[in-house]
Amino acid sequence: MTADSPLVDRARLAELLELERRAFSERNPRSRAMFDQSKKTLLHGVPMSWMSSWPGGYPVFVASAKDASITDMDGHTYVDFCLGDTGAFAGHSPGPTAKAVQAQFARGATTMLPTEDAAWVGAELARRFGLPVWQFSLTATDANRWALRLARWLTGRAKVLVFNGCYHGTVDEAVIRLDEAGRPVPGPGNVGSAIDPTDTTEVIEFNDIQALKRALRPRTIACVLTEPVLTNAAGIIPPRTGYHDALRELAADTGTCLIIDETQTFPAGPGGYTGSHGLRPDFLTIGKAIAGGVPLGAFGMRHEVADAIAGAKLDMGDTGAFGGTLAGNPLSLAAARATLGEVLTDDAHRRMNALASRLADGMQDIIAARGLPWHVVQLGARLEYRYSPHPPRNATESARSEDRQLDSFLHLYLLNHGILITPFHNMALMSPATTEADIDHHTQVFAAAIDQLLSRS
Secondary structure, eight states: OOOOOOOOOOHHHHHHHHHHHHHHHHHHHHHHHHHHHHHTTSGGGGSSSGGOOOTTOOOOEEEEBTTTTTEEETTTEEESGGGOOOOTTTOOOOOOHHHHHHHHHHOOOOSSSOOOOHOOOOOHHHHHSSSSSEEEESSSHHHHHHHHHHHHHTTTEEEEETTTTTTTTTGGGGOOEEEETOOOOEEEOOOOOSSSSTTTEEEEOTTTTHOOOOOTSSSSSEEEEHHHHHHOSSSSSOOOHHHHHHHHHHHHTTOOOOEEOTTTGGSSTTTHHHHHHOOOOOOOOOOOOGGGSSOOOOEEOOHHHHHHHHHOOOOTTTTTSOOTOOOOOOOHHHHHHIIIIIOOOOOOOHHHHHHHHHHHHHHHHHHHHHOOOEEEEEETEEEEEEOOOOOOOSSHHHHHHHOOOHHHHHHHHHHHHHHHHOSSSEEEOTTTOOOHHHHHHHHHHHHHHHHHOOOOO
């Protein structure tokens, strides 16, 4: 879909995009050679197929990453606002995390036994998010899968409710969307599914309280799985005033579990959006950033939920539906203790949020000064810009402002001028290592890109 931006000359945009693609190719011959070589042994030339989703036709290959920057094989250094799509939210190889990982690896990386760090991390997650009992996985996807299973067991119900445009990793039940007629259909990425997700899942638009009532009142839904703020529906979609209160009340009234996925919204604050806004979920899932880039996921639960599970003596061994040999390993938990205790501290979050405000203000000033009908949304240390005057209410509205050609030009222009943002949407993320100089560099390059776009010469 192409956004209606009357100030954007499409012929001019196509010309500029081609110029940036040529510049990218000329700047990155070693990355191109490595990409061509990798295609002989790697599907699509990359370790995971989504790594090829960059607008230059191939990704830059990384030589090193440290703090808030990445250096590629061609010797170019970028200010990194992508940060592994939040996986490197703590910055690349933060000192305390690197030290803890080195020390723990020397003592043993995986033992299938608990360590002191596990108890510390559980207590810290409880402090931040308000849920007292925790379990660990390697990814947020697994944390979501296990929370869904527990919610089904607790309620005796089978179906899950998610929101159109949601993202919960590779959870099968969440690869679903509404089509143009508002009907549930498998999502476009639902490849080789064992079962049609419309059999397991109901899907409605975010921010629609009436639709929420219609979905929950029959009492057939085991749980609602949602981000507190939608982050992957072509941009950030904030909850409307009162929506989370209504969601919590309706879930409680209908005996439905509420699962909040904070994996992408953790930048909202030390306790994510849940901590910042006092949400009260039955389960909370998180992953990516909490161990400083070392794989770790986690899910927390209320005491009543934990007591019910413990009292039933459920079989939660890793030969069944839960767990994994490397889940909760000492290396990941040592990394998490250092990251949460010394890097992503409360003070660091306050500083990162202030830097994001500086960037958001600068971008909004540029947009306003040039008369563009765009907006910027900030979520703590994370922000995105979209090609519409106001934030959308739901994923269908958000899709109307999607403009992949414009995205490709802006992403490539930024990349060719030393700025890296996430390739999937227009997200910029702060880390504890990000500086005001990094912010101002982005603002200057963004302004130059817009001026190139609007120039008629």
